[in-house]
Amino acid sequence: GWLNELYKYNVESYHISHTQSVYVTLEGSHLRLQTPKQNISRQALHDDCFAPATFIHQRFYDLTNSKVFLLPNGLIKKRLWSKKYPICIIPCKHSRSSDLNGADDSSSSSISEEVQIFLFGRTCREKEEWFRRFYAVSVGSRWPTRTSDLVLNLHDLFKVPESPLSALPAEGKVSLEESLQAYLGYMAHVMPKDQQTSEQQINWNIEGLRRKQCDPQILWVNALISRLFWDFLREQYWCDKMREKLQKKLSKIHVPYFINELTVTGIELGSEVPFINRASKPYLDDRGLWVDLDILYQGGFYMILETKCNLMKLKKNPDVSMEETAPTMATARSAWTDSDEEDSAESSTDEEEDKPNIDPTTSDDGKNATGGGQRKFLRIVDRITQSKYFQQATEYKYIKKAMEGVSNTRLELKVELRRLCGTMAVNIPHPPSDRIWYGFRSPPHFNLSAVPKVGEREFNVSQITDWIEKKLTLEFQRVFVYPNMDDLVIPLMCDSQNSNSR
Known part of the structure; x- marks a missing residue:
């Protein structure tokens, strides 16, 4: 294809009129530059039409192990592919050049000093395309043409x-x-x-x-989303970002005082993104613009949570233990003023704190509201551990050693989302609002697995795994199932609440 070449480059004095048209051919690692008798248009247009060119000179280079980079140094990302700035190639192998005026005028030479080739794209898109090809060849990889x-x-x-x-x-x-x-x-x-x-x-x-089957009219949406998230699924940077975000949310979960904070030790983003099977026609009501999307996910996302059951804390007063771990107002970061800080989750645990004590002996058939089960269990644990008999027992050598052994044992939980299918509602309120709200119309169909692990041993107790899976599903519904919805801030939109601060 056609590019523009400059023999000496200076960023301060560059002008497109100083460049020379050159026809570039790349065959394997061999680069051929052909100089025409007359220049063509140095900027490409949609109606370009070239007459057959007459070439007067050509050069050959081997790009194996060559240096390929962009100039000038320090070029900002925004202008990385601007056609105003060149691709620089420094070949490290011998070259040949020949004049094409006559068969007897050909000559060849070897590189005795460093040769620099400055090539400019006729369009910004062509510049990126050619750079990818040159760079692939220089590192010994083959860039496919078809x-x-x-x-x-x-x-x-x-x-x-x-x-x-x-x-x-x-x-x-x-x-x-x-x-x-x-x-x-x-x-x-x-x-x-x-x-x-x-x-x-x-x-x-x-x-x-x-x-996957979907409405042909939205196939382009799935293709576009899949392309945009290709690097998201495979790059370690985004895994670390997701782990960091999940860790912040888990840090706000209330756990019993003898349980250490939940830690995300591993995360896998899966092999694909959610797929849209169908999209409804958009409609407007008093709450804004709505679109319903049938979503299918089979990507295999999973995360591994780790904690420890510190039984040594049972030897202390639980109120004292909680005071020791509670952050002070001076050091705690406020979720309502710091955007990087996660707000505490309003989960089922928060509701349980406001429920009155219910005597299990007075409940029908011994069944109590499920919300108070965890709180009553902790109160029973507190009464047992605060008794003088328990405190005396923990001083015995063998019991103390056993408690230390349990406290040093890792408790792991692998949670995998194998499949999710449901109808998601997307809502944009009437102006002024800068949010997009999304949530499932009804509880989606889950294929969720939770596998506990103590130390190095996995175990599958159906009662425990079922309870964990139901608990995770319930917490999901409290956030993402209508009328509960999550939101995204769209910078292009304006909200009257903060428009004065812009």
Whole structure:
């Protein structure tokens, strides 16, 4: 393709009129630059039409292990792909050059001093495209020229039960070609069976592919969301961000004083994003604009929570223990003034604190409201541990050693969301409002698993795992099931409450 070349570059004195048109050909690691007798238009337009060019000079370079970078140094991200700034190539292998005026005028030379090639794109998009190709060749990777060739390889990969496409490779650990191959396998689930473009036809009808069905009119939405979240699912940076956010929320959960704070020790974002099967027609009512979306998620998100049961705290007064761990007003960060601080969750535990004590012997059939079960259990534990008999027993050598052993044992819980299916309502209130509210119309269908682990041993007690799964489902419903909804702030929109502060 056509690019612009400058033989000496200075950011202060650069002007597009100083550049020379050059036709660039990249075959494997071999770069050929052909200089035409007359320049073409240095800026591309939609109606470009070139007459056959006559070339008077050409140069050949081997880009293996060459240096490829952008100039000037310190170029900000916003202008990274501006066509005003060049791609710089410093070949490290020998080169050849020849004049094309006559067959007898050809000559060849080797690089005796450092050669710098400054190439400018005729459009900003072309600049990024060419840089990716040059850089891939310089690090010894092959940048594919036809996507259809890579899609053909997917037909064999999806026939393997344990497809490598289920593991999203991190950038830097695999070649660019392998990364692109995994990306195409990831996108194949949301692409139409037949894709026809002006350049090539791609057949996405792959045997063994678990294709999702949706309204053809919203297929582009799923494809766009999947592309935007490709790096989110595989980059460690976003895993750390999600773990940090979840940790802040867990830190606000009220746990018994003898249980250490819940810690997120592992998280996996899964292999795909939620899929929209259907979207309703938008409608307006007195609460704003509404759209209902049928959502399906099968990505396999999971997290691992860890804590310890510190039985040594039972030897102290629980009120004193709680005072020791409670933050003071001087050091605590206020959730109502600090946007980075998570607010405490209004969960079922908070409601239990306001409920009156109920004698279990007076309940019908010994059944009490489930809300007070945890509080009554803790009161029983407090009465037992505060008795002088218990305190004396903890002073015995063997009992004390056993309590220390339990206190040092890790308690883990692996929570995995295998499948979620339901109708999500998206609501934007009437102006002035800067929020988008979202929540499920009714409790979605869950496939949630919780596997407890004590030390190095996993155990599956149905009563315990069922209780944990029901508790997690209930907390989900308290936040995300209508009439409860969560919100997102949209900077483009204006809220009258804070418009004066902008």
